[in-house]
Amino acid sequence: MKIFLDSANINDIKKFYSMGAISGVTTNPSIISRENRKFEDILNDITLIMVDGPVFAEVLALDADGMIEEGRALAKKSPNIVVKIPAIPEGLKAVKTLAAEGITVCVTVVYSATQAILAANAGASYVAPFVGRLDDIGENGLNLAADIREIFDAQGITTKIIAASVRHPVHVTELARMGVDVATMPGKVIDQMATNPNTQRAVEGFLKDWEKVPK
Numbered sequence: 001m002k003i004f005l006d007s008a009n010i011n012d013i014k015k016f017y018s019m020g021a022i023s024g025v026t027t028n029p030s031i032i033s034r035e036n037r038k039f040e041d042i043l044n045d046i047t048l049i050m051v052d053g054p055v056f057a058e059v060l061a062l063d064a065d066g067m068i069e070e071g072r073a074l075a076k077k078s079p080n081i082v083v084k085i086p087a088i089p090e091g092l093k094a095v096k097t098l099a100a101e102g103i104t105v106c107v108t109v110v111y112s113a114t115q116a117i118l119a120a121n122a123g124a125s126y127v128a129p130f131v132g133r134l135d136d137i138g139e140n141g142l143n144l145a146a147d148i149r150e151i152f153d154a155q156g157i158t159t160k161i162i163a164a165s166v167r168h169p170v171h172v173t174e175l176a177r178m179g180v181d182v183a184t185m186p187g188k189v190i191d192q193m194a195t196n197p198n199t200q201r202a203v204e205g206f207l208k209d210w211e212k213v214p215k
Contacts, residue, residue, distance in 0.1 A: 001176040004056075004162065004184035008035050008042050012187045013049050021194070025049075026056040026164070026184040028084065028108070047078040056106055056184075058084035059094075067094035075103045082126065084108045087115040092122045099123025106162065113147045120152070120159040126182070131175070132165030142171065146178045153179075169193050 004024035005016050008031045016022045025046050032039055046055050055078065059070040071083040071094060082104045085091040095105050099122065106126035107119035111134065116127040129148060131141030145163050152159065163175045166185035169192050175183045 024053040064090045064093035095122040128164040132167040
């Protein structure tokens with residue numbers, strides 16, 4: 001399973017890319033707003049770092065024509081841009097048009113398996129079920145990801161599943177176990193994955209023992 005960073009912070013992207021931890025970056029309007037920089041500048045900086053992986057950028061329009069116009073403009077900025085379109089009826093119209101033009105599209109804010117099926121039929125390259133946000137409202141986001149995986153496998157659907165709003169390492173483990181293609185998460189989750197107190201204690205123990213070795 002691939003790991004993407006859900007962030008527009010350039011320092012975080014550089015940090016996790018240099019670790020070899022991430023192979024893509026996802027953004028949305030809320031994430032962009034936290035950086036207090038122009039969207040164009042942020043997107044340009046990210047694509048310069050992630051030259052070998054996808055960079056996800058979301059449209060703002062809610063009508064099909066507006067989404068198509070924005071999607072085309074975003075796709076022209078870099079060959080590795082993935083255009084994010086919301087899972088609404090107007091969005092599906094836009095997905096069909098953009099996908100037919102060879103533009104890579106991710107249908108986002110997916111909250112049901114039926115939305116994922118429609119997105120795949122429209123030509124989406126990715127569908128993004130919001131795992132953590134379903135958990136937040138008392139539902140089971142992992143069950144949704146598992147349902148989509150089962151359906152796509154049963155139907156031979158090649159659209160990739162990118163689990164979004166991943167909250168903690170347990171989410172990551174379970175998503176990997178069920179065969180989800182990608183999990184996108186904030187940097188704090190990757191830090192939690194990479195850090196284990198038992199590992200730290202073991203390393204410190206090795207160093208203390210090494211001090212006893214005659215020099």
